[in-house]
Amino acid sequence: QITLKESGPTLVKPTETLTLTCTFSGFSLSTIGVAVGWIRQSPGKAPEWLALIYWNDDKRYSPSLKRRLTITKDTSKNQVVLTLSNMDPVDTATYYCAHSPVFATYDYWGQGTLVTVSS
Amino acid sequence: QSVLTQPPSVSAAPGQKVSISCSGSTSNIGEQYVSWYHQLPGTAPKLLIFDNYKRPSGIPDRFSGSKSGTSATLDITGLQTGDEADYYCATWDTSLSVVVFGGGTKLTVL
Numbered sequence: 001q002i003t004l005k006e007s008g009p010t011l012v013k014p015t016e017t018l019t020l021t022c023t024f025s026g027f028s029l030s031t032i033g034v035a036v037g038w039i040r041q042s043p044g045k046a047p048e049w050l051a052l053i054y055w056n057d058d059k060r061y062s063p064s065l066k067r068r069l070t071i072t073k074d075t076s077k078n079q080v081v082l083t084l085s086n087m088d089p090v091d092t093a094t095y096y097c098a099h100s101p102v103f104a105t106y107d108y109w110g111q112g113t114l115v116t117v118s119s
Numbered sequence: 120q121s122v123l124t125q126p127p128s129v130s131a132a133p134g135q136k137v138s139i140s141c142s143g144s145t146s147n148i149g150e151q152y153v154s155w156y157h158q159l160p161g162t163a164p165k166l167l168i169f170d171n172y173k174r175p176s177g178i179p180d181r182f183s184g185s186k187s188g189t190s191a192t193l194d195i196t197g198l199q200t201g202d203e204a205d206y207y208c209a210t211w212d213t214s215l216s217v218v219v220f221g222g223g224t225k226l227t228v229l
Contacts, residue, residue, distance in 0.1 A: 037218075039164075046121060046207060047156075047164060049218035062217050096163055104211040104218050105154050107175055109163035 002026035004036075004097050004110035011116050012087050018115060022080040022097030026108075029055055029075050035100040036080045038071065040093040041112075048093075052100065053080055089117045122147060123208055123221035130227040135198050139224045141191040141208030147219055151211045153191040155184055157204040157226075164207060168193060200228050 008020035020038070027034060037052040051071040052060040061069050070083045080097060094114045098106035124142040131137040141153065153171050156164035166175050168184035171191065183194045191208055208221040 039218075046220045046223045047209075048220070060216070063215065064217075098163075102169065104152065104209070105166065105169040106156075106164075107166045107169070109165070112163050 002099055002108040004099060004108060006095060006097050006110045006113040008095075008113060008115070010114060011118065013119050014088055014117060016087050018082075018084045018087050018091070020082045020084075020095055020097075020113065020115075022082070022110060024078050024080070024097070024099065027099060029053075029073050029078070029080070031055055033101070036073070037098050037100050037106060038080075038082045038095060039098060039106070039109075040091075040095045042090075042093040047096075050084075050095075051082060087117045091115070092117045121222040122212055122215070122219045123210070125206075125208060125221040125224045127222070128225045128227065130229055131198050132229050133198050133200060136194060136196045137198060137226065139193045139195075139206050139208075139226070141193070141221050143189050143191075143210065143219075145189060146214040147189075147210045147212040148186065148191055149189040150213065153184065153186055154209045155182075155191075155193045156207045156209065157202075158207065159204045167206075195226075198228050202226060203228050 004024040035054045038050040041047045053071045068085045073080045094112040096112045097110045099108040155168040158164045171186040172184045206224045212219045
């Protein structure tokens with residue numbers, strides 16, 4: 001059974017760097033073809049794709065946020081970490097990590113973590 | 120303004136069929152597979168359809184997907200009150216190099 005869970009701060013100040021950890025089970029990020037992605041969703045809005053990391057450490061980023069985003073993995077700990085620098089109130093959203101078995105498809109999602117950006 | 124256009128809302132009676140459209144362009148739907156998700160309030164999106172028409176295990180065949188040109192459609196038959204949710208289409212956009220989501224469609228089962 002595949003599960004994912006996001007963890008990190010619920011409140012960050014403007015200009016700070018957000019660090020979120022996705023801890024997963026039921027699959028290995030060393031399995032060929034597997035990837036984990038991050039998607040966020042602002043209240044009342046559609047999801048917004050942020051980043052993706054593959055089993056071979058290949059990475060993809062949303063071009064609009066690429067300068068601020070970093071995604072890494074620790075295969076031994078079954079974790080994927082996302083950092084988003086220079087946080088702004090517009091970055092307030094629920095952040096999800098999700099398992100991607102095939103390109104651009106997410107079949108298992110974490111419960112999400114709401115991050116509020118406010119001074 | 121989403122790259123993929125969905126109707127803001129659709130509605131139908133229990134037991135009826137509803138179709139949700141997703142309109143894109145040649146740089147996304149036209150040459151990429153489409154996925155569909157539904158989302159109940161306060162929960163994460165759930166995958167309903169991938170690769171245009173395939174269903175993950177556990178998704179009933181009341182849900183079906185299709186694609187034609189630069190548009191995709193999600194059909195739901197035998198509507199149930201539990202189907203009330205927001206529905207999103209998604210695909211890769213080769214020009215933007217990003218997964219794009221539609222703006223979402225709120226389904227109301229009258």
